[in-house]
Amino acid sequence: MTNSVSPPPAEVLDARAYHRAHNGKLMIINRDADRARSTDDFFYFDDVGTHPIGLLVTGMFANDCRKHMRAEVVRDASEEEIAWRNNSQN
Numbered sequence: 001m002t003n004s005v006s007p008p009p010a011e012v013l014d015a016r017a018y019h020r021a022h023n024g025k026l027m028i029i030n031r032d033a034d035r036a037r038s039t040d041d042f043f044y045f046d047d048v049g050t051h052p053i054g055l056l057v058t059g060m061f062a063n064d065c066r067k068h069m070r071a072e073v074v075r076d077a078s079e080e081e082i083a084w085r086n087n088s089q090n
Contacts, residue, residue, distance in 0.1 A: 015048045018055055018071060022048070026085075027059060028077040029069065039088050042077060043067070 022045045029041045043059035048071065050056070055071035077085070 015050050015055055018048045018057075022057075022076065026077045026082055027057075027074050028081055030073050030075060037081075037084065039085055042081075042085050043074075 025045050027043055027045050029043075031037070031041060040062055043061040045057065045059050046066070047058040048055050049058075051070075053070060056068050057071050057074055058066060058068050059074075061067055
């Protein structure tokens with residue numbers, strides 16, 4: 001008899017809940033650890049929609065450029081990252 005453990009259920013991504021949680025926040029793109037941080041990595045969350053691959057986030061980047069990305073490659077910017085961005089823009 002083998003004891004098999006089933007994997008935990010995948011998290012269900014809900015666009016409405018994601019929008020409520022991130023609306024208007026400064027977010028950052030998750031980059032590889034070996035890449036230097038850039039002010040271009042930051043954007044203000046604008047909208048989110050569903051897509052076969054998960055959630056697709058829309059945001060306003062530098063120069064009022066609107067882009068879309070998968071939600072799993074972006075996250076809220078931390079206090080330290082926001083301070084770094086603000087100091088880098090001055």
